[in-house]
Amino acid sequence: MDIGVVELSRLQFAMTALYHFLFVPLTLGLSVLIAIMETVYVMTGRPIWRQMTKFWGTLFGINFAMGVATGVVMEFQFGMNWSYYSHYVGDIFGAPLALEGLMAFFLEATFVGLWFFGWDRLSKQAHLVVAWLVAIGSNFSALWILIANGWMQHPVGAEFNPLTMRMELTSFYEVMFNTVAQAKFVHTVSAGYVTASIFVLGVSSWYLLQGRHLALARRSITVASSFGLAAALSVVVLGDESGYDTGLNQKMKLAAIEAMWETEPAPAPFTMIGIPDQQARETKWAIHIPYAMGLIGTRSLTEEIPGINQLEQEAAERIRSGLVAYDALMTIQQDREATDAGVVATFEQHSDDLGYALLLRRYLDDPREASEEQIAQAAEDTIPHVWPIFWAFRIMVGLGMLFIATTGYFFVTTSFRGGRYPKWALRFAVLLIPAPWIAAEMGWIVAEYGRQPWTVDGVLPTALSVSALSVxxxxxxLAAFATFYTVLFVIEIKLLLKYIRKGPVDDVQLTDDWDAKHRARLSPAEVRQ
Structure with a gap:
């Protein structure tokens, strides 16, 4: 097989996926924040909350449109660049993908239209219901996609059929309630809530620095800081759950995240920082936190976390077991009607390791002819490149801690200091706006790059999944997609900046009781500002 085709296919899908995810988290988070703001408007009847809802809704609409455009293109790639993957696992992967389109996307798109054009046509209560349906639809869309992706990380509810040479669905319930998928869903959605909160916090801080739209900005900070703090804390808790699931189901990924080359005595320490050297198989200048990794990965003080070297040896044994399954499979394919029951039993006994034998297809057409050196090379291929995963994870975690500190600071300042924010804090909030997207992209690098060399973990190698395309x-x-996505990204940024600079169309003055109470706490200079 042409490795150049494999690597370019991976690069193209990574590029389109990472571009698409620039739009997704803001859509997830803003949809809920807007629904909260409109709920307050319906409950209080104050025009300022209607203004806030419509203003942030405009920014949501821009981002939503761009997300749809990039998402539709990305889905076509399964048939274009990954046709064998689609053939091999389409029976399972296609179900949640279809549900995402039929249930979530149409629900979301339909109610987005009603929300934008229904302000003067629906009652306040009916329009509020539409706002929450938009938020629910956005989250449903993420649910089905992450169920599909979670199955790729931890394939359950399916089995390989030796007659059709495909994976077939055996339990949609198991696919839907896959623990990895559920943990990924709540973790990803919470990260989207943090992204929107930091975005609203940063834009509102810019307004305060400019002395514009003060009523909108102060209330938006109140909502964003409280909602963002709760979301940021939940990301940590749910991230811990993801770490535990990874320790159960993707041990090599967890070892790569930790750059843990040798099996550590229980409980394993957490490597806070270090320099992974994959060639030497060691982590230089490592600083450890005792017991932490053992608690995260196993939730115990007695269970070991296997290291990369031990997992590589286990992979070699699974390759040898998979070769037994592959040999039995070829026998079944040669004579489907007169297959000996013993051959079928042999295949079923070793079928869980068939995917490991397929790793050898990168080096030769018939895995049964593999030498010990080729088996050792295929086993080494199960080790992903460690340093990108190691550092991506630590950047993500470090930024997560920063989001907790930032939203916590603004929440405390709003609650106990009457919203008297120092200029350094406002400037910092503006500068922090891009950080949640960086954290989200780092999370996807950990999840997807850490799964290599598998498209479906332990089942289908990435090198076998591609279409028959030329370099x-x-x-x-790749050039066409990069150009198209870059143009959309530039349009998105320009439109967002245009409407942020413009601000709300119908500005509301500081005239109500809330503002009168808080203006009394401000200095004369702050009031003039």
Whole structure:
């Protein structure tokens, strides 16, 4: 097989996925924040909350449109660049993908239209219901996609059929309630809530620095800081759950995240920082936190976390077991009607390791002819590149701690200091706006890059999943997608900046009781500002 085709296909999908996810978290978070603001408007009847809802709703609409455009293109790639993957696991992967389109996308898109054009046509209560349906639809969309992705991380509810040579669905319930998928869903959605909260916090801080739209800005900070603090704390808790699931189901990924080359005595320490050296198989200048990794990965003080070297040896044994399954499979394929019961039993006994034997297809057409050196090389291939995963995880965690500190500071300042924010804090909030997207992209690098060399973990190697395309075709489509997505991203940024600079159309003055109470706490200079 042409490794250039494999790597270019991976690069193209990574590029489109990471671009698409620039729009997703803001859509998830803003939809809920807008629904909260409109709920307050319906309950209080104050025009300022209607103004806030419509203003942030405009920014949501821009982002939603761009997200749809990039998401539709990305889905076509399963048939374009990953046709064998679609054939091999389409029976399972296609179900949540179809539900995402039929249930979530149409629900979301339909009610987005009603929300934007229904302000003067629906009652306040009916329009509020629409706002919450938009938020629910956005989250449902994420649910089905993450169920599909979670199955790729931890394939359950399916089995390989030796007659059709495909994976087939055996339990949709197991696929839907896959623990990895559920943990990924709540973790990803909470991260989207943090992204929107930091965005609202930063834009509102910019308004306060400019002395514009003070009523909108102060209330938006109140909502964003409280909602964002709760979301940021939940990301940590749910991230811990994801770490535990990774320790159960993707041991090599967890070892790579930790750059843990050798099995550590229980409970394993957490490597806070270090320099992974994959060639030497050691982590230089490592600083450890005792017991932490053992608690995260196993939730015990007695259970070991296997290291990369031990897992590589286990992979070699699974490759040898998979070769037994592969040999039995070839026998079944040669004579489907007169297959010996013993051959079928042998295949079933070793079928869980068939995917490991398929790793050898990168080096030769018939895995049964593999030498010990080729088996050792295939086993080494199960080790992902450690340093990108190691550092991506630590950047993500470090930024997560920063989000807790920032939202916590603004929450305390709002609650106990009457919203008297120092200028340094406002400037910092503005500068922090891009950080949640960086954290989200780092999270996806950990999740997807850490799964290599598998498209479906332990089942289908990435090198076997691609379509029969040429390098030239991939380079052309990669350039086209990169250009298209970059244009959309530039349009998104320009539109967001345009409407942020413009501010709300119907500005509301500081005239109500809330503002009168808080203006009394401000200095004369702050009031003039």
């Amino acid at each position: 030239t075709e991939l380079l052309l489509t």
